[in-house]
Structure formats: structure tokens, C-alpha cells
Amino acid sequence: MFRHIALIILLTLVALAAGVAMVPGEREQWTMLVRDGRNQEAIKALEARYRGGKREVDAVLHLYKLYMSFAEIDDATRIMQDFVNDHPDDPAVVSLLAKHYGDVQDKPSEIRTLERLFKLAPSQPTARDLLAYYRLQGAFDREESLLRTLLANQMITANDAERLGLILAAHGDLFGARDALTRFDEIANPERSIGRLVLFDMLVQIGDKTTALTKAASWIGHWRKFSLHRPGGADVPSTRLIRMMMAVDEGAARKLLCAVQRSEAPAGTTSDPNGTCEVTVPDSEADAAGNAVTRVEPRDEFGRRRRR
Numbered sequence: 001m002f003r004h005i006a007l008i009i010l011l012t013l014v015a016l017a018a019g020v021a022m023v024p025g026e027r028e029q030w031t032m033l034v035r036d037g038r039n040q041e042a043i044k045a046l047e048a049r050y051r052g053g054k055r056e057v058d059a060v061l062h063l064y065k066l067y068m069s070f071a072e073i074d075d076a077t078r079i080m081q082d083f084v085n086d087h088p089d090d091p092a093v094v095s096l097l098a099k100h101y102g103d104v105q106d107k108p109s110e111i112r113t114l115e116r117l118f119k120l121a122p123s124q125p126t127a128r129d130l131l132a133y134y135r136l137q138g139a140f141d142r143e144e145s146l147l148r149t150l151l152a153n154q155m156i157t158a159n160d161a162e163r164l165g166l167i168l169a170a171h172g173d174l175f176g177a178r179d180a181l182t183r184f185d186e187i188a189n190p191e192r193s194i195g196r197l198v199l200f201d202m203l204v205q206i207g208d209k210t211t212a213l214t215k216a217a218s219w220i221g222h223w224r225k226f227s228l229h230r231p232g233g234a235d236v237p238s239t240r241l242i243r244m245m246m247a248v249d250e251g252a253a254r255k256l257l258c259a260v261q262r263s264e265a266p267a268g269t270t271s272d273p274n275g276t277c278e279v280t281v282p283d284s285e286a287d288a289a290g291n292a293v294t295r296v297e298p299r300d301e302f303g304r305r306r307r308r
Contacts, residue, residue: 193237217256
């Protein structure tokens with residue numbers, strides 16, 4: 001009899017424990033509310049948990065999404081701002097706040113948040129958004145500061161390195177311009193010329209003529225090939241660069257240009273045993289189209305080749 005009573009009591013306790021265990025917890029309750037589309041009730045449940053200090057990441061994000069779905073912007077902004085305050089050093093959380101400001105078209109707040117994000121985790125996408133805003137607003141001092149940071153961190157693109165170099169050259173910062181344009185020279189397509197012409201000028205102005213001439217000679221071949229595809233009469237950068245080289249040091253320039261000319265000679269061509277070559281600078285940019293280093297063949301006024 002006693003054993004029978006004990007068994008009944010044990011079974012009753014087990015049933016009660018199982019019943020308690022099957023009662024949905026707070027997490028399961030709001031999850032089921034969201035799943036069933038009972039969004040207003042879900043908001044109340046999640047807000048109650050939020051105010052009680054239970055701020056799990058998924059619960060906070062669900063509460064934020066629910067507020068946004070009902071266009072309750074102020075409450076959604078409050079949730080995201082608190083979320084960042086709770087995780088101030090998490091770039092993923094800060095980026096969510098920046099995205100929120102972008103979604104609600106609060107541009108000043110978005111930019112402030114992007115600047116904070118860039119300090120936490122520098123990246124090219126964040127820098128690109130900031131640079132676009134600075135240029136649109138004419139905040140060139142902030143643009144220059146960001147470009148300098150990108151250059152120092154080796155994150156700068158070719159276009160931005162060239163822009164920074166031109167800005168610094170205009171400000172008279174010769175060494176800063178040299179550093180920016182040197183980086184541009186390292187990563188830009190070989191046919192790009194404007195930044196390299198300015199780099200040549202910067203190197204000459206700071207007194208590094210040898211480096212300027214050596215770099216210039218390395219650019220000539222690429223530019224001559226590129227000029228073959230340019231329309232007639234177009235400005236030929238290689239010709240301009242040759243003139244700049246001659247003005248700096250004609251003797252050294254001729255030696256470097258002759259070396260370029262010999263390296264471009266067709267395979268099997270016999271070179272001059274004396275190692276001499278002719279370097280002629282055309283009188284006009286139009287005359288330089290097709291060949292900026294070797295002598296241009298004489299032609300008559302109709303463009304026909306003259307007989308020797």
C-alpha cells in the first residue's frame with residue numbers, strides 16, 4: 001500500500017515538472033508571436049523585456065525591425081542608439097546605426113556615424129561614402145585629412161592618390177604630393193599620365209632629378225604605345241615629358257631615351273655598334289603622334305612622305 005502511494009506521488013511530481021517545462025518561456029512567447037504575425041503583441045512583449053534589461057541581440061533586432069515596419073522611426077532610432085551604447089566598440093553594430101540613419105535620410109547623423117565607424121574599422125567602402133559626401137558638400141579639408149589617412153594606411157585607390165597629390169601640389173606641399181603621386185604611380189594603369197607628369201615636376205622641384213628622369217624613361221614606352229590609339233592631333237603626353245626631361249638634364253635624358261629606343265627595337269635588329277641613337281623632340285604635339293622618341297620622317301604639306 002505504501003509503495004503504491006509513493007508511486008502515485010512520484011508520477012504526479014513528474015507530470016507537474018513536465019507541465020512546467022512545456023510552458024513557453026519569454027523567448028518562445030515573442031518568437032511565436034512574431035511567427036504568427038501578431039506584431040503588436042510581439043512589440044509589447046519585446047519592449048517589456050527590453051525595459052527589463054533583457055537585451056539579447058536577436059530580440060533587439062526583432063524589436064527594431066517591428067518598429068520600422070510600423071514606421072515608428074523615433075522608437076526605432078532609440079533602439080539602435082541604445083544598441084550602439086551597449087556595444088560601443090563593435091563595428092558591426094555601429095554600421096547598423098549608420099545604415100539606419102541612411103534609411104531614414106538623416107545624412108548628418110549618418111556621416112557622423114560613418115566617421116566613428118571608420119575610426120573603429122577603417123575600410124574602403126566607408127571611406128568611399130565619406131569622400132563622396134565631403135566632395136558634394138565642399139568639405140575639402142576633411143577630404144584631404146581622410147585621403148592622408150588612407151595613404152598612410154596603404155588603403156588609397158589610384159584615383160584618390162592622384163587627387164591627393166594634385167591637391168597637395170596646389171598647396172605647395174611638395175613632399176606630400178611626391179608621396180601621394182608615388183603611390184599613384186605604383187598602382188595606377190601604366191597609360192595614365194597626368195599624375196605622373198606632376199610627379200616628375202615634384203621630384204625635380206625637391207631636387208631628386210635622377211629619380212625623376214629614371215621614372216620618366218620607364219613611362220615613355222607605355223605612353224607611346226597608348227598614343228597610337230589616340231585621335232590625330234591629340235596632345236601626346238610622351239612628347240611633353242620628353243621636353244620636360246630635356247629641360248632638366250639634356251645629356252642624361254638622351255641616354256635614357258636611347259636606352260628606351262634600343263629596348264623597343266624589333267627582335268633580330270642589329271643595333272649601332274657605337275651605341276649611338278638620334279633623339280628628336282617634335283616641334284608640335286600633333287607631330288609627335290605615333291613616335292615621340294625617334295626622328296619623325298619628313299612629309300610634304302599634303303602629308304605624303306618625301307623622297308630622300
